[in-house]
Amino acid sequence: MKLESIPVHVTGSATGMAGAILTEIAELLEQLADNNMSGAIDLRGLPMTEEDRIRLEDRLGRGEVSARLDVAGMSEVWETSYPGVWWIRHRGGDGQIAAEEIAVTQIPDILVSPEEDVRAAAVRINAELYSTETSASEEEASHV
């Protein structure tokens, strides 16, 4: 049985937290613009009600970029209508939100291909090409 299927839901009213977070975002965005300094706000660590979260999401809106990651459960990342302000929502395997943050940066680290993975990919693709070429040569030789 999923939590959402229980027909009783806790509701809460807005506390004004969304406005406070927007002020912090404005400050972080200024730092990014002026000094190229990234920052982040952990939304799970704040006493936000569901209404606060909805208000903040509505206020920030959605921009042009969004991504979905399937890694240890689904994650959603989208740039808000303010370039440089990203919303990152990580879910566990059960679909519940496990971590959520606002990242004020050029691009969130989790979207950048990790260096070690890129290096491993280069080795792998070359190995596959070599293996394909070798098989093709052997096949041609057998027809001669």
Added chain:
Amino acid sequence: MSDSNTLGELFARRGVSRRVFMKYAAYTASLMALPPAMTTAMAQGLANARRQSVIWLSFQECTGCTESITRSFSPTLEELIFDFISLDYHHTLQAASGHAAEEARLAAMAENKGKYIVVVDGSVPIKDGGIYSTIAGISNLQMLQETVADAFAVISVGTCAAFGGIPYANPNPTGAVPISQIVTDKPVINISGCPPIAEAMTGTISYVLSFGAIPELDHLGRPLAFFGETIHDRCYRRPFYERGMLAKGFDDEGARKGWCLFELGCKGPITYNACATQKWNGGTSFPIQSGHGCLGCSEPGFWDKGSFYKPLSAGIGDVGQYIAGAAAAGVALGAASAAIARRRKNKAMREG
């Protein structure tokens, strides 16, 4: 057994990118109230770490702590902890039994000398030579001393291991003692609770893995990230307390309206734990949200502090000294802090 490859290499072999560490680090940093900027460093630390050998010893306990850690709510993400560690010995979870199980423990100790972590749940009976609990023909005391000899650190999970818990309660017929009373020459991290919150256990292990260090501890040796504030400090019913709106009975109007449970014996004001923020069952609820006061299960001697239903204002045990101790406590890092914490805790328990 531990693998010579890094976790990053192990996951790459399975076709999983290093983003998995970024996601797990974001989750753990959030749990432990670490600055979000530490996520990348933590992810890097995890990716470069090797699988940590863990030997889990269960002594005078009820298996509730194991139930808590294996029933963590968010599968896939939280279960990653079992990919990050090599659980080389655990009575309840391992397939091997008898001599084969004991051989696994000894082999893990030999292979990972000085590097393995010992997790203990349950207290250790020392009365009458420790005969009240034995495993594989030796007393719990002998097994603990033998196993921790070459350990890197010890994590006491649950109130029984951390403070003696229920076996330690008056009249303590088996002479039960907490782990820190026996292990005095290496860091002991206490993650108390009956049972402890799963995230406090997994978060602490992840921190040690990522940074190779022990997180900041309170005066009782507990990670401050989870035990830094009282239940009362973070309770959603706190505003009612401030306004003097206190339920007088479990079925009165105040109780129905969700007023503060102080007068019904809630021990939230003197209990340091993360129940009010982490909650249980995937953040669904915690005892106070379900209408019952906090029992104070993560504090030393909770079972002997009188009725669970008497208000704190009526005076229960030596409550005042715990508040004073908590307020005066300093915080330090690493092994030194663990040693100081142990001395203070022993003092608190002696006086308790």
